[in-house]
Amino acid sequence: MDRTAPIRGGFPVPVLRYATCVYGLINKAVEGLVRSRFGDDAWNRIRARAGLPDEPFIGMEQYPDKTTYDLVGAASAELGAPAEAILEEFGVYWVKYTAEAGYGDLMKSAGRSFPEFLRNLDQLHTRVRLSFPHLAPPSFSVSDETESTLVLSYYSSRPGLAPLVVGLLRGLGDRFNVDVAARGERVEGERPHDRFHVRWSARS
DSSP states (O other), X not given: OOOEEEOGGGOEEEOSOOSOEEEHHHHHHXXXXXXXXXXXXHXXXXXXXXXXOSSOOOTTSEEEHHHHHHHHHHHHHHHTOOHHHHHHHHHHHHHXXXXXXXXXXXXXXXXXXXXXXXXXXXXXXXXXXXXXXXXXXXXXXXXXXXXXXXXXXXXXXXXXXXXXXXXXXXXXXXXXXXXXXXXXXXXXXXXXXXXEEEEEEEOO
């Protein structure tokens, strides 16, 4: 059974074992965010604090979840920012990064509008698994949709990543030229998950 321990900002970090892995593309994006916003020196300090060697991440190689959690924790400590804020900014960055890293056509196929894209997130991950067969993605579902609001449910075995979803919503807002507001809440029970009440409006 996994256990968790909090770091700065209440960010939970598994401390016993890691049941899943992420592909290096995620960690490359974390590095890209830090280098672009804070410079190479900041990245080197964060990498060292996380106990990682000075070598590039391989996009198609698998890394333990611990690597990514350690990077976020180290970034929080080095930059003096809550881990939640770092995760949210990473979510914004991830939308642009994936589009520029060769997955633009795949993202275009997921939808031509903000709500359509959200409805197709699980289908998008199914397509991504053709290239990343060991991917362990989260699951999303949309409900209570109106012309400008919906409820997005987010299911993941990885703890503490709800702020990243808020960032993804913001990034998708940039992609589809809409302003997005999201209010999240934790839902416990038989299948715990995070629920986001999302509202959007066209930018003038």
